Amino acid sequence: MAATPRGLSELLERNGVRATPRRLEVLEELAHERDDVTAQQLWTRLRDRDSRAGLATVYRTLALLSERGVVDVLSHHGGEQCYRLCGAEHHHHLLCERCHRVVEIQECGLDDWVVAAADRHGFVATDHRVEIVGVCADCRRV
Ligand SMILES: [Zn+2]
Ligand SMILES: [Zn+2]
Numbered sequence: 001m002a003a004t005p006r007g008l009s010e011l012l013e014r015n016g017v018r019a020t021p022r023r024l025e026v027l028e029e030l031a032h033e034r035d036d037v038t039a040q041q042l043w044t045r046l047r048d049r050d051s052r053a054g055l056a057t058v059y060r061t062l063a064l065l066s067e068r069g070v071v072d073v074l075s076h077h078g079g080e081q082c083y084r085l086c087g088a089e090h091h092h093h094l095l096c097e098r099c100h101r102v103v104e105i106q107e108c109g110l111d112d113w114v115v116a117a118a119d120r121h122g123f124v125a126t127d128h129r130v131e132i133v134g135v136c137a138d139c140r141r142v
């Protein structure tokens with residue numbers, strides 16, 4: 001993960017997003033997060049760091065970043081969009097339904113199935129997303 005400020009601005013430019021200080025601030029805060037966050041949660045964290053970014057700006061920035069493929073969107077907090085800065089490689093997500101832990105899974109053995117399933121309906125598959133929902137090891141111990 002490109003967590004240095006320099007790495008982050010390169011990540012933005014690579015995806016065609018101008019690296020403004022506000023966008024970098026949002027992305028840097030997101031890079032600190034192990035799991036994922038809603039716009040509201042991220043805004044609260046920024047405010048605790050004396051940032052002057054408004055909630056609307058945080059929403060807009062996250063929407064832009066996900067639209068350009070810089071961050072991933074997941075939805076498991078009661079339908080609210082959650083954002084995560086993941087690696088650039090193709091991956092899937094493992095989500096804990098109790099504590100909302102997110103794990104990035106790098107290996108994908110789905111290509112044959114995806115191509116065949118799409119083909120049966122006359123589609124050419126260009127991408128696929130998979131979220132595995134379950135209960136993480138910590139939550140299972142409780
Ligand atoms: Zn991801
Ligand atoms: Zn859990």
Ligand SMILES: [Zn+2]
Binds near residue numbers: 091092108109110128
């Ligand atoms: Zn895959």
